[in-house]
Amino acid sequence: EDQVTQSPEALRLQEGESSSLNCSYTVSGLRGLFWYRQDPGKGPEFLFTLYSAGEEKEKERLKATLTKKESFLHITAPKPEDSATYLCAVQGHTSGTYKYIFGTGTRLKVLA
Amino acid sequence: GAGVSQTPSNKVTEKGKYVELRCDPISGHTALYWYRQSLGQGPEFLIYFQGTGAADDSGLPNDRFFAVRPEGSVSTLKIQRTERGDSAVYLCASSLNGGYEQFFGPGTRLTVL
Numbered sequence: 501e502d503q504v505t506q507s508p509e510a511l512r513l514q515e516g517e518s519s520s521l522n523c524s525y526t527v528s529g530l531r532g533l534f535w536y537r538q539d540p541g542k543g544p545e546f547l548f549t550l551y552s553a554g555e556e557k558e559k560e561r562l563k564a565t566l567t568k569k570e571s572f573l574h575i576t577a578p579k580p581e582d583s584a585t586y587l588c589a590v591q592g593h594t595s596g597t598y599k600y601i602f603g604t605g606t607r608l609k610v611l612a
Numbered sequence: 613g614a615g616v617s618q619t620p621s622n623k624v625t626e627k628g629k630y631v632e633l634r635c636d637p638i639s640g641h642t643a644l645y646w647y648r649q650s651l652g653q654g655p656e657f658l659i660y661f662q663g664t665g666a667a668d669d670s671g672l673p674n675d676r677f678f679a680v681r682p683e684g685s686v687s688t689l690k691i692q693r694t695e696r697g698d699s700a701v702y703l704c705a706s707s708l709n710g711g712y713e714q715f716f717g718p719g720t721r722l723t724v725l
Contacts, residue, residue, distance in 0.1 A: 504654075531711065543616070543703055543716035544655065587654055591711070597668035598643065598710040602654030 502527045502592050506603035513578055513610050521573040521586055521606045529593030533571050534600065535564050536587040544587055547573075578610045614638070616717035618704050624723045625694055633689040633720045637706030644687050645714060646679055647703040655703050661687060662710055694724045 505524045513519055525533065532551050536544035548557040550566040557564045561582065563574040573586055585607050589600035617636040625631050637644050643662055647655035657671040661681045669679075676694075681687040691698055701721050705714040 534713065536716075541718075543705075543718045546713050546715060549713055589654070597660055597670070598707070599645065599657040599660055599668060599671070600647075600655070600714065601657070602647075604652070604654045 502590060502594075502601045504588055504590055504601055504603035506586075506588055506606050508606060509604070510607040511609070513575075513608070515579055515610055515612050516577045518574070518576045518578070520575070521608070523571040523573070523588030523603055524569060525571070525588075525590045526569075527590045527592040527601070531591045531593050531598075533566055534589045534591070535571070535573055536589065538585045538587055538605070547586075575608070578608075580610045580612050583608055583610045616704055616706055616715055618702075618717040618720050620720060621718065622721045622723075624725065626725050627694060627696060629694050629724075631691050631694060631722065633691075633702050633722070635687045635689070635704030635706075635717060637685060637687070637704070638715060641706035641708055641715075642684070643707040643710045643712070643714075644681060645705040645707075646687070646689050647705065649701045649703055649719070658689070660710075667710070691722075694722075696724050698722060699724045 507522045535547040538544045548564040553568045585605040587605045589602045619634045646658040649655045660668040664684045676692045679689045701719040703719045705716045707714045
């Protein structure tokens with residue numbers, strides 16, 4: 501069964517203190533791994549798609565990487581506005597569907 | 613351009629009542645998805661439409677839940693005989709086609725009293 505585990509559940513950082521969020525997954529053939537940001541009371545906002553091991557994507561202070569078992573979201577010199585819940589999802593090669601399987605997310609708080 | 617929109621943003625109902633939740637996808641997106649998110653959890657898949665047809669409804673919890681997309685655009689999620697356990701945020705997403713990135717709406721917060 502496809503499964504996604506995110507760690508840590510919550511993370512508090514000082515402004516400028518870099519860190520990484522982890523997403524471990526098991527899936528019957530990975531079609532794609534997706535990172536989203538979710539602010540309170542809002543829907544998830546798309547950040548990145550990764551398709552194969554070794555792939556990396558960057559956007560401002562965020563960098564996502566992928567191996568065959570996990571993905572990392574690296575946050576460099578975070579700012580308070582980066583505070584949000586970060587969700588990871590996988591899409592497998594199951595015939596006839598493109599559903600996502602989500603993890604429970606990492607709640608990030610960046611203190612000024 | 614407009615994103616995914618959902619109405620209503622909040623819905624409060626009583627146990628046993630019927631509710632309808634509406635989703636307007638991004639124009640031109642052929643794939644549409646419904647998810648349900650409980651507090652502190654990630655979104656949980658309910659149903660996936662490709663065009664007008666439900667390609668995968670394996671996530672619907674029971675036969676009280678039903679969804680339609682009659683013209684391949686707007687979709688309605690229908691819940692009969694609501695229960696308190698149905699309380700959650702219902703999220704809709706759309707993608708250009710199956711397999712592409714999914715873009716989410718703001719959600720409908722359903723509260724069953």
